[in-house]
Amino acid sequence: MCVINYTRKNxxxxxxxxxxxxxxxxxxxxxxxxAPLDAPRQEGAPYLELHFKPDHDLVTVVRRFVAxxxxxxxxxxxxxxxxxxxIHELLENAVKYATDGETTLRIDVDLDRHPRPVRIALCNxxxxxxIAAIGAILDGIARAPCAQKFxxxxxxxxxxxxxxxxxxxxxxxxxxxxxKLTCRVIDNDVTxxxxxxxxxxxSCS
Amino acid sequence: MSEVVAVTGxxxxxxxxxxxxxxxxxxxxxxxxxxxxxxxxLLTRLHTEALRLxxxxxxxxxxxxxxxxxxxFRNFISWLAEILELSEDRRxxxxxxxxxxxxxxxxxxxxxxxxxxxxxxxxxAA
Numbered sequence: 001m002c003v004i005n006y007t008r009k010n011x012x013x014x015x016x017x018x019x020x021x022x023x024x025x026x027x028x029x030x031x032x033x034x035a036p037l038d039a040p041r042q043e044g045a046p047y048l049e050l051h052f053k054p055d056h057d058l059v060t061v062v063r064r065f066v067a068x069x070x071x072x073x074x075x076x077x078x079x080x081x082x083x084x085x086x087i088h089e090l091l092e093n094a095v096k097y098a099t100d101g102e103t104t105l106r107i108d109v110d111l112d113r114h115p116r117p118v119r120i121a122l123c124n125x126x127x128x129x130x131i132a133a134i135g136a137i138l139d140g141i142a143r144a145p146c147a148q149k150f151x152x153x154x155x156x157x158x159x160x161x162x163x164x165x166x167x168x169x170x171x172x173x174x175x176x177x178x179x180k181l182t183c184r185v186i187d188n189d190v191t192x193x194x195x196x197x198x199x200x201x202x203s204c205s
Numbered sequence: 206m207s208e209v210v211a212v213t214g215x216x217x218x219x220x221x222x223x224x225x226x227x228x229x230x231x232x233x234x235x236x237x238x239x240x241x242x243x244x245x246x247l248l249t250r251l252h253t254e255a256l257r258l259x260x261x262x263x264x265x266x267x268x269x270x271x272x273x274x275x276x277x278f279r280n281f282i283s284w285l286a287e288i289l290e291l292s293e294d295r296r297x298x299x300x301x302x303x304x305x306x307x308x309x310x311x312x313x314x315x316x317x318x319x320x321x322x323x324x325x326x327x328x329x330a331a
Contacts (some may be wrong), residue, residue, distance in 0.1 A: 081308035159286035
C-alpha cells in the first residue's frame with residue numbers, strides 16, 4: 001500500500017485531513033514525523049509524505065519523483081540533486097534494514113525563509129544492532145572536525161573490506177549532500193532519521 | 206581499439222575499450238542496487254587489463270550516468286585503493302569526465318579526487 005500526501009500552501013484543510021488518514025494507515029508511524037523544522041512550522045507549509053513498503057526498484061522511482069517535484073517548486077538544480085541523493089540513500093537503508101518493510105518518508109520545505117530549510121524524515125522499525133550502527137555513524141560524524149573528514153576516513157577503512165556492509169550512505173549524504181543528520185529512537189525499535197539542509201532556490205508559485 | 210569489458214543490467218550499462226596506452230570506459234543509466242555486481246565486474250576487469258597491458262591512463266566517462274548509490278561508489282574507492290597500492294612504475298592515472306548538469310557527479314568525484322589526489326583527475330565535459 002502506498003499513501004501519498006502532498007500539500008502546497010493553499011491546501012491546508014485538505015492536507016490536515018490527508019495527514020490524519022495517513023497516520024491511521026501507517027500505524028501512526030507518520031505521526032512521528034510531525035516535529036517542526038528548526039523553527040515553528042508555518043501553517044500550511046508544503047510537504048510531501050509517502051507511506052509504503054519500498055523495494056530497490058521503488059527507491060529509484062521515488063528519487064526521480066521527488067527530484068522532479070522539488071525542481072518544479074524550488075528551481076534549484078544543485079539543491080534538488082542533494083535532496084535526491086538523500087532520498088536514495090535513506091530509502092535504500094530502509095529497504096535493507098526496516099524489519100517489517102513499512103516506511104514513511106516525509107519532506108518539508110519552508111518557502112517563507114531564505115535560504116529555504118528542507119527536512120527529510122524517514123521512519124521505520126529496525127533491529128537494535130542496526131539502530132546502534134546508525135548511532136555509531138552519527139557519533140563519528142559529530143566527533144569529526146567536519147563531515148567530509150569523517151567520510152574520507154570511513155572510505156579509507158571500507159576500501160579494503162570486501163563485504164557489502166552499509167554505513168557509507170549516511171556519511172555520504174552529510175559530506176556530499178551537505179545535510180545534518182539526527183536520529184530518534186521511539187519504543188526501542190522505531191527509528192526516525194532526519195536530514196536537514198537549506199536550498200537556495202526560489203519558488204515558482 | 207579492442208573491447209576490455211561490457212556489462213548490461215536492468216537500468217545500467219557500461220563498457221571499456223583499450224587503445225594504445227589508454228583504457229576508455231563509459232557508464233550509463235542508474236548505478237543502484239541492481240548494478241552493484243556489474244560495477245564490480247567492470248572495475249575488476251578494467252584493473253586486471255590495465256595491469257596486463259601496462260596502460261598510462263584510464264578515462265572514465267560518467268556523463269550519461271544518472272545516479273550512483275553509495276554501494277556502487279564504494280567499488281570505485283576500492284579500485285582506487287588498489288591503484289594507490291601499486292608501485293610507482295605500475296601505477297596508472299584515472300581521469301573522470303563528468304556532466305556539470307548532474308550535480309551529484311561533481312561532488313562525488315571531488316570525494317574520489319580527495320581520496321586519491323595523486324591518481325585522480327576530474328574534468329567537466331558537458
